Amino acid sequence: MPTLPPEVVARLTAALDPVDAALADRHPGDTGARQPVHTCYLPADQMFPDVVLAWGERARTLLAAYGADPATLAAATGGDRRPDVAAAVHAHTRRALTVEPIQDLRVDLEDGYGLRPDHAEDADAVSAAEAVRAASAAGALPARYGLRPKSLDPLVRARGLRSLDLFLTALAGDDGPPPGLVLTLPKVGDPRQLRVFADVLAELEQRLGLDPVSIEVQIETPAAVLALPALVRTGLDLGPGRLVGLHVGTYDYSAALGVTAGHQASDHPAVEYATTMMQLAAAGTGIHVADGSSNLLPVDGDERPGASGDDVRRAWRRHAELVRRAWHRGLYQGWDLHPGQLVSRHAAVAGCLLAGLDGALARLAAYAAARQSGAVADEPATGRALAGHVLRALDAGLLDDPRLAAAGLDRATVARLGGRKTHNTATTHDHTRPDKPNGGSSSH
Incomplete structure (x- = not known):
């Protein structure tokens, strides 16, 4: 049995009630809004x-001239030159410059x-x-x-x-x-x-x-x-x-x-x-x-x-x-x-998100399963960081629901582990989703 009765603990900690309220007021947490890159x-x-x-068209022209293939773009931007990564970065860059060149x-x-x-x-x-x-x-x-x-x-x-x-x-x-x-x-x-x-x-x-x-x-x-x-x-x-x-x-x-x-x-x-x-x-x-x-x-x-x-290549790098x-x-x-900076922006962002994404998915899935079973090894802060990586990959269109499901995860779980509210993801603070062609906004 504890030495201190509950009413004594409540009396001694009552002074923290306004502190709790002030901290919650100052740190309301992630709003759920997608941050543009x-x-x-x-x-x-x-x-x-x-x-x-026009910016998207100009950026695609520069990409075709000075980064027409994955290896050339990787060299021009100082990115990962491994063929599979370079191909994924190039494909994402080309798609982003068509679908949402400007976020x-x-x-x-x-x-x-x-x-x-x-x-x-x-x-x-x-x-x-x-x-x-x-x-x-x-x-x-x-x-x-x-x-x-x-x-x-x-x-x-x-x-x-x-x-x-x-x-x-x-x-x-x-x-x-x-x-x-x-x-x-x-x-x-x-x-x-x-x-x-x-x-x-x-x-x-x-x-x-x-x-x-x-x-x-x-x-x-x-x-x-x-x-x-x-x-x-x-x-x-x-x-x-x-x-x-x-x-x-x-x-x-x-x-x-x-x-x-x-x-x-x-x-x-x-x-x-x-x-x-x-x-x-x-x-x-x-x-x-x-x-x-x-x-x-x-x-x-x-x-x-x-x-x-x-x-161009010097500026991109x-x-x-x-x-x-x-x-x-x-x-x-x-x-x-x-407009030319859109090429290096989207290429660098894709490279950052693809780096370690498979590991982040596996580790986050293991963390989620461990939390459910009560056998948690990673810190909650590490879980938030892993979920943040996965959420940004989802935002960028570099990760989809089937791949998420294959890892044993879903969007709601990732959002919860990442501390992201989901009630307002379609509000005006949400940003262009990668399902609207030609750089237009999604409907609101």
């Missing part, structure tokens, strides 16, 4: 209804767009929104898309909020915006900026009759890194699903620390420190963390006189190297800035 940034004046299809698209009115006359930005904000609506009507819009307006810095605050207003007003139309809308707030330095942005957004939502719109915050100032716990806390206080992502701004952040241009990259120690802090602040909250971009673009002579296939390093560190999303 990338966000593609496009200046607002370059947004047109068929842009996703998340962001219309850019900030650094990628620059400072322009007010009348020009007004027109571009409206025309970009109209192009988004047209793309959605044609089935050529990713299931996740959005806008990056200018920041809340005093010099551009009014301009940025005006463009946000114009874009959302045009996007809403008479029947509401397409599902999957996300807004990216750049150059945040204080949590109060996030709260004010959310207040402005709430006012627009009320006046336009919009459902709540999700927000991502760009972490690209030293102040933002130092304020990460408060930023995440503020985001959670805004309500479920309001703050959905933290994206590092590789170049702004490293420049702010005095890193010279030749050393600015997402694998610079200073930037990796920032992304590690982002992961730490966001852990268990359901807020996704995204790595930065590579400014070495895979362009050939068709795009820039004097460029060559060697330039560097980009794929950064993607693989990010995945090794638990960062499963990054920025892409050029």
Whole structure:
């Protein structure tokens, strides 16, 4: 018999009740949303209804020219050259560039767009929104898309909020915006900026009759890194699903620390420190963390006189190297800035997911069986990590239900072991599924 009666234990531990509630509030867990492997940034004046299809076509052209077969693509991207793996990576890349070349698209009115006359930005904000609506009507819009307006810095605050207003007003139309809308707030330095942005957004939502719109915050100032716990806390206080992502701004952040241009990259120690802090602040909250971009673009002579296939392959190898390093560190999303980067992105992602997938399936199946029998060897955390690998392979279409069943698993079991909620996998936070051709979104 225990020495302490239950009522004594209850009395002594009662002080932990508010602690339990606070911890649960701060760490609600995985939302069940599929995280895109990338966000593609496009200046607002370059947004047109068929842009996703055009990027996919351009990427396939580059793949055919400089990675036409598995061995050539593996060599160009520094991937696994074993014939079976290289063939699977090549097939996945070709399919992804046809079915969903872009998983998340962001219309850019900030650094990628620059400072322009007010009348020009007004027109571009409206025309970009109209192009988004047209793309959605044609089935050529990713299931996740959005806008990056200018920041809340005093010099551009009014301009940025005006463009946000114009874009959302045009996007809403008479029947509401397409599902999957996300807004990216750049150059945040204080949590109060996030709260004010959310207040402005709430006012627009009320006046336009919009459902709540999700927000991502760009972490690209030293102040933002130092304020990460408060930023995440503020985001959670805004309500479920309001703050959905933290994206590092590789170049702004490293420049702010005095890193010279030749050393600015997402694998610079200073930037990796920032992304590690982002992961730490966001852990268990359901807020996704995204790595930065590579400014070495895979362009050939068709795009820039004097460029060559060697330039394309050099850019692919560097980009794929950064993607693989990010995945090794638990960062499963990054920025892409050029159609050619879709080749190296999808190839590197496939390589990361295929590496050890058979072992992960076998080990996860053994873990699930051991849990049912009470003979568990692996830690629950290891089970979550194994399930995470399998879930991402399912998301990417590199694993299907028959193969899952052959391993003795099913989607519900994997989702449960991975801590992923399944009730909202078809909501607007879900991303383009690989069963919709030509880069269009799945129906919602």
